[in-house]
Amino acid sequence: MTQQSTHRGLRAGLALLIATSLAGVATPALAQSVPVPKPAPVQKLSPPKARDGSVQMSAQDKAPATTGATQTPPNPVIPDPNRNVPANIFATFDANQKAQAARVSSYLSSLQTLVGNFVQVGPDGSKTKGDFYIQKPGKVRFEYEAPSPIAIIADGSSLAVRDTKLATQDIYPLSQTPLRFLLSDRIDLLKDTNVVNVTADDIYISVTIEEKQALIGTSRLMLMVGVKDGQLKQWTVTDPQGYDTTIAVYNLDSSKKVDPGLFKIDFTNYITPAN
Numbered sequence: 001m002t003q004q005s006t007h008r009g010l011r012a013g014l015a016l017l018i019a020t021s022l023a024g025v026a027t028p029a030l031a032q033s034v035p036v037p038k039p040a041p042v043q044k045l046s047p048p049k050a051r052d053g054s055v056q057m058s059a060q061d062k063a064p065a066t067t068g069a070t071q072t073p074p075n076p077v078i079p080d081p082n083r084n085v086p087a088n089i090f091a092t093f094d095a096n097q098k099a100q101a102a103r104v105s106s107y108l109s110s111l112q113t114l115v116g117n118f119v120q121v122g123p124d125g126s127k128t129k130g131d132f133y134i135q136k137p138g139k140v141r142f143e144y145e146a147p148s149p150i151a152i153i154a155d156g157s158s159l160a161v162r163d164t165k166l167a168t169q170d171i172y173p174l175s176q177t178p179l180r181f182l183l184s185d186r187i188d189l190l191k192d193t194n195v196v197n198v199t200a201d202d203i204y205i206s207v208t209i210e211e212k213q214a215l216i217g218t219s220r221l222m223l224m225v226g227v228k229d230g231q232l233k234q235w236t237v238t239d240p241q242g243y244d245t246t247i248a249v250y251n252l253d254s255s256k257k258v259d260p261g262l263f264k265i266d267f268t269n270y271i272t273p274a275n
Helices: 002-018 095-110 179-183
Strands: 113-121 127-135 139-144 150-155 158-163 168-173 195-200 204-213 217-226 232-238 244-253
Touching: 095 195, 095 204, 095 217, 139 179, 179 217
Parallel strands: none
Antiparallel strands: 113 127, 113 244, 127 139, 139 150, 150 158, 158 168, 195 204, 204 217, 217 232, 232 244
16 A cells, blocks of 8 residues: 555656646546556666756767757756746736747747657656657657656647556646647747746746646746757746646757657556566
Protein backbone atom coordinates (compact mmCIF):
# COMPACT_ATOMS: atom_id res chain seq x y z
CA MET A 1 0.00 0.00 0.00
CA THR A 2 2.80 2.38 0.89
CA GLN A 3 4.65 1.78 -2.39
CA GLN A 4 1.44 2.12 -4.40
CA SER A 5 0.62 5.39 -2.64
CA THR A 6 4.11 6.67 -3.43
CA HIS A 7 3.64 5.93 -7.13
CA ARG A 8 0.24 7.60 -7.10
CA GLY A 9 1.85 10.72 -5.62
CA LEU A 10 4.57 10.71 -8.28
CA ARG A 11 2.00 10.32 -11.04
CA ALA A 12 -0.09 13.19 -9.67
CA GLY A 13 2.96 15.44 -9.37
CA LEU A 14 4.09 14.82 -12.92
CA ALA A 15 0.58 15.07 -14.31
CA LEU A 16 0.38 18.48 -12.66
CA LEU A 17 2.88 19.80 -15.18
CA ILE A 18 0.50 19.02 -18.02
CA ALA A 19 -2.94 19.12 -16.44
CA THR A 20 -2.48 21.61 -13.62
CA SER A 21 -6.08 22.76 -13.80
CA LEU A 22 -7.30 19.17 -13.46
CA ALA A 23 -4.91 17.17 -11.29
CA GLY A 24 -6.34 16.43 -7.87
CA VAL A 25 -9.67 18.08 -8.71
CA ALA A 26 -11.32 16.69 -11.82
CA THR A 27 -11.83 12.98 -12.37
CA PRO A 28 -10.02 11.63 -15.44
CA ALA A 29 -12.31 10.72 -18.29
CA LEU A 30 -10.96 7.19 -18.36
CA ALA A 31 -8.62 4.88 -16.42
CA GLN A 32 -7.03 1.97 -18.25
CA SER A 33 -4.43 -0.74 -17.77
CA VAL A 34 -1.36 -0.56 -19.97
CA PRO A 35 1.44 -3.08 -20.55
CA VAL A 36 4.58 -2.62 -18.49
CA PRO A 37 7.68 -2.06 -20.65
CA LYS A 38 11.23 -3.09 -19.86
CA PRO A 39 12.88 -0.44 -17.67
CA ALA A 40 15.52 1.86 -19.11
CA PRO A 41 18.91 2.34 -17.39
CA VAL A 42 18.78 4.67 -14.40
CA GLN A 43 20.69 7.93 -14.79
CA LYS A 44 21.50 10.04 -11.75
CA LEU A 45 21.29 13.81 -11.93
CA SER A 46 23.48 16.37 -10.20
CA PRO A 47 21.72 18.55 -7.59
CA PRO A 48 20.22 21.84 -8.80
CA LYS A 49 22.36 24.95 -8.59
CA ALA A 50 21.33 28.47 -7.63
CA ARG A 51 17.99 29.58 -9.05
CA ASP A 52 19.72 32.23 -11.18
CA GLY A 53 22.33 29.85 -12.59
CA SER A 54 23.08 30.01 -16.30
CA VAL A 55 22.74 27.22 -18.86
CA GLN A 56 25.97 25.30 -19.46
CA MET A 57 26.89 23.85 -22.83
CA SER A 58 29.04 20.82 -23.64
CA ALA A 59 28.92 17.62 -25.70
CA GLN A 60 26.26 14.99 -25.03
CA ASP A 61 25.16 11.98 -27.02
CA LYS A 62 21.58 13.08 -27.70
CA ALA A 63 19.46 14.56 -30.47
CA PRO A 64 21.14 17.36 -32.48
CA ALA A 65 20.22 20.91 -31.57
CA THR A 66 19.14 23.44 -34.19
CA THR A 67 22.49 25.16 -33.66
CA GLY A 68 24.35 22.00 -34.65
CA ALA A 69 25.74 21.56 -31.11
CA THR A 70 24.69 19.32 -28.24
CA GLN A 71 24.10 20.31 -24.67
CA THR A 72 24.31 18.89 -21.19
CA PRO A 73 21.11 19.03 -19.13
CA PRO A 74 20.59 22.67 -18.11
CA ASN A 75 20.00 23.85 -14.57
CA PRO A 76 16.40 25.11 -14.71
CA VAL A 77 15.86 28.65 -13.51
CA ILE A 78 13.49 28.25 -10.58
CA PRO A 79 11.17 31.24 -10.13
CA ASP A 80 11.26 33.06 -6.83
CA PRO A 81 8.46 31.48 -4.76
CA ASN A 82 7.78 34.90 -3.21
CA ARG A 83 7.36 36.63 -6.54
CA ASN A 84 4.28 38.81 -6.90
CA VAL A 85 2.83 38.31 -10.37
CA PRO A 86 0.08 40.80 -11.22
CA ALA A 87 -3.32 39.19 -11.78
CA ASN A 88 -5.10 41.96 -13.61
CA ILE A 89 -7.10 40.93 -16.67
CA PHE A 90 -6.93 44.56 -17.79
CA ALA A 91 -3.13 44.67 -17.67
CA THR A 92 -1.54 47.00 -20.22
CA PHE A 93 1.92 46.68 -21.70
CA ASP A 94 4.33 49.18 -23.19
CA ALA A 95 5.68 48.96 -26.73
CA ASN A 96 8.75 46.98 -25.68
CA GLN A 97 6.68 44.39 -23.78
CA LYS A 98 4.32 44.03 -26.73
CA ALA A 99 7.30 43.52 -29.04
CA GLN A 100 8.76 40.85 -26.77
CA ALA A 101 5.42 39.02 -26.53
CA ALA A 102 5.07 39.22 -30.32
CA ARG A 103 8.54 37.69 -30.70
CA VAL A 104 7.59 34.74 -28.50
CA SER A 105 4.28 34.35 -30.36
CA SER A 106 6.05 34.38 -33.72
CA TYR A 107 8.54 31.76 -32.56
CA LEU A 108 5.86 29.43 -31.21
CA SER A 109 3.80 29.86 -34.37
CA SER A 110 6.79 29.07 -36.59
CA LEU A 111 7.30 25.64 -35.07
CA GLN A 112 5.69 22.63 -36.67
CA THR A 113 7.79 19.92 -35.06
CA LEU A 114 10.17 20.02 -32.13
CA VAL A 115 12.24 17.22 -30.63
CA GLY A 116 14.56 17.43 -27.64
CA ASN A 117 15.35 16.54 -24.05
CA PHE A 118 14.02 18.00 -20.84
CA VAL A 119 14.80 18.36 -17.14
CA GLN A 120 11.86 18.73 -14.77
CA VAL A 121 12.00 20.18 -11.28
CA GLY A 122 8.98 19.42 -9.10
CA PRO A 123 7.54 21.50 -6.28
CA ASP A 124 9.66 19.55 -3.78
CA GLY A 125 12.88 20.20 -5.73
CA SER A 126 13.11 16.67 -7.12
CA LYS A 127 14.59 16.39 -10.61
CA THR A 128 13.66 14.03 -13.43
CA LYS A 129 14.54 14.10 -17.11
CA GLY A 130 13.58 12.55 -20.40
CA ASP A 131 12.80 13.12 -24.06
CA PHE A 132 9.93 14.95 -25.74
CA TYR A 133 8.41 15.08 -29.23
CA ILE A 134 6.03 17.74 -30.56
CA GLN A 135 4.05 17.77 -33.79
CA LYS A 136 1.63 20.63 -34.19
CA PRO A 137 -1.19 21.07 -33.87
CA GLY A 138 -1.91 19.37 -30.59
CA LYS A 139 0.45 16.39 -30.49
CA VAL A 140 3.17 15.76 -27.92
CA ARG A 141 4.90 12.92 -26.14
CA PHE A 142 6.96 13.14 -22.95
CA GLU A 143 8.97 10.07 -21.99
CA TYR A 144 10.53 10.17 -18.52
CA GLU A 145 13.70 8.24 -17.81
CA ALA A 146 13.67 5.41 -15.26
CA PRO A 147 12.94 5.11 -12.44
CA SER A 148 9.99 7.36 -13.29
CA PRO A 149 7.13 5.23 -14.70
CA ILE A 150 5.44 8.16 -16.44
CA ALA A 151 4.75 8.82 -20.13
CA ILE A 152 2.50 11.65 -21.33
CA ILE A 153 0.89 11.57 -24.78
CA ALA A 154 -1.41 14.02 -26.56
CA ASP A 155 -3.02 13.01 -29.85
CA GLY A 156 -4.55 16.35 -30.80
CA SER A 157 -7.68 16.18 -28.67
CA SER A 158 -6.96 13.99 -25.65
CA LEU A 159 -4.02 13.78 -23.28
CA ALA A 160 -3.03 10.51 -21.58
CA VAL A 161 -0.94 10.30 -18.42
CA ARG A 162 0.36 6.76 -18.41
CA ASP A 163 1.89 5.10 -15.34
CA THR A 164 3.56 1.83 -16.26
CA LYS A 165 4.33 1.00 -12.62
CA LEU A 166 0.66 1.09 -11.62
CA ALA A 167 -0.44 -0.04 -15.11
CA THR A 168 -2.91 2.86 -15.39
CA GLN A 169 -3.72 5.45 -18.01
CA ASP A 170 -5.68 8.62 -17.17
CA ILE A 171 -7.26 10.62 -19.99
CA TYR A 172 -7.79 14.41 -19.90
CA PRO A 173 -9.15 16.83 -22.51
CA LEU A 174 -6.16 18.58 -24.11
CA SER A 175 -8.21 21.79 -24.26
CA GLN A 176 -8.13 21.98 -20.46
CA THR A 177 -4.35 21.77 -20.06
CA PRO A 178 -1.65 24.46 -20.33
CA LEU A 179 0.00 22.50 -23.15
CA ARG A 180 -2.58 23.75 -25.64
CA PHE A 181 -0.73 27.08 -25.79
CA LEU A 182 2.52 25.39 -26.80
CA LEU A 183 0.77 23.06 -29.25
CA SER A 184 -1.43 25.58 -31.06
CA ASP A 185 -0.74 25.79 -34.78
CA ARG A 186 -0.55 29.58 -34.58
CA ILE A 187 -0.92 31.79 -31.53
CA ASP A 188 -0.90 35.47 -30.60
CA LEU A 189 -0.27 35.43 -26.86
CA LEU A 190 -1.60 38.91 -26.18
CA LYS A 191 -4.82 38.25 -28.10
CA ASP A 192 -5.43 34.56 -27.49
CA THR A 193 -4.45 34.26 -23.82
CA ASN A 194 -4.62 36.24 -20.60
CA VAL A 195 -1.05 37.54 -20.37
CA VAL A 196 -0.42 39.12 -16.97
CA ASN A 197 3.33 39.76 -17.14
CA VAL A 198 6.04 40.27 -19.77
CA THR A 199 9.67 40.76 -18.72
CA ALA A 200 13.03 40.61 -20.46
CA ASP A 201 16.67 40.70 -19.38
CA ASP A 202 19.94 39.85 -21.13
CA ILE A 203 19.17 36.11 -21.09
CA TYR A 204 15.42 35.45 -21.19
CA ILE A 205 12.11 36.83 -22.40
CA SER A 206 9.44 35.68 -19.95
CA VAL A 207 5.70 35.71 -20.64
CA THR A 208 3.26 34.71 -17.89
CA ILE A 209 -0.24 33.51 -18.76
CA GLU A 210 -2.93 33.26 -16.12
CA GLU A 211 -6.09 31.16 -16.08
CA LYS A 212 -8.92 31.41 -13.59
CA GLN A 213 -11.45 28.63 -13.08
CA ALA A 214 -14.31 29.06 -10.62
CA LEU A 215 -14.15 25.62 -9.02
CA ILE A 216 -10.39 25.15 -9.13
CA GLY A 217 -8.70 28.51 -8.70
CA THR A 218 -5.96 30.39 -10.50
CA SER A 219 -3.09 28.70 -12.32
CA ARG A 220 -0.24 30.24 -14.31
CA LEU A 221 2.08 29.25 -17.13
CA MET A 222 5.36 31.14 -17.53
CA LEU A 223 7.16 30.67 -20.86
CA MET A 224 10.84 31.57 -21.13
CA VAL A 225 12.59 32.09 -24.48
CA GLY A 226 16.27 32.83 -25.00
CA VAL A 227 17.06 36.42 -25.98
CA LYS A 228 20.07 35.51 -28.13
CA ASP A 229 18.79 32.49 -30.06
CA GLY A 230 15.02 33.04 -29.72
CA GLN A 231 14.45 29.40 -28.73
CA LEU A 232 12.22 27.99 -26.02
CA LYS A 233 14.25 27.40 -22.87
CA GLN A 234 11.75 26.42 -20.21
CA TRP A 235 8.28 26.85 -18.78
CA THR A 236 6.87 26.85 -15.27
CA VAL A 237 3.37 25.77 -14.29
CA THR A 238 2.03 27.22 -11.03
CA ASP A 239 -0.93 25.33 -9.63
CA PRO A 240 -3.84 26.95 -7.73
CA GLN A 241 -2.06 26.20 -4.44
CA GLY A 242 0.98 28.16 -5.60
CA TYR A 243 3.30 25.20 -6.22
CA ASP A 244 5.68 25.42 -9.20
CA THR A 245 6.71 22.68 -11.62
CA THR A 246 9.46 23.77 -14.04
CA ILE A 247 10.64 22.08 -17.23
CA ALA A 248 13.80 23.19 -19.03
CA VAL A 249 14.34 21.93 -22.59
CA TYR A 250 17.55 21.46 -24.53
CA ASN A 251 19.05 19.74 -27.59
CA LEU A 252 16.16 21.17 -29.59
CA ASP A 253 15.69 20.09 -33.20
CA SER A 254 12.87 21.69 -35.20
CA SER A 255 13.74 20.00 -38.50
CA LYS A 256 13.63 16.35 -37.46
CA LYS A 257 10.72 14.27 -38.80
CA VAL A 258 8.61 12.74 -36.05
CA ASP A 259 6.98 9.30 -36.25
CA PRO A 260 3.18 9.88 -36.11
CA GLY A 261 2.86 6.64 -34.15
CA LEU A 262 4.42 8.33 -31.12
CA PHE A 263 1.22 10.31 -30.60
CA LYS A 264 -1.27 7.47 -30.76
CA ILE A 265 -3.15 6.83 -27.52
CA ASP A 266 -4.17 3.20 -27.12
CA PHE A 267 -7.65 3.30 -25.61
CA THR A 268 -7.83 -0.49 -25.48
CA ASN A 269 -8.06 -2.08 -22.06
CA TYR A 270 -4.98 -4.19 -21.41
CA ILE A 271 -4.49 -6.97 -18.92
CA THR A 272 -1.62 -6.17 -16.57
CA PRO A 273 1.26 -8.56 -17.33
CA ALA A 274 2.07 -11.07 -14.59
CA ASN A 275 5.27 -10.51 -12.61
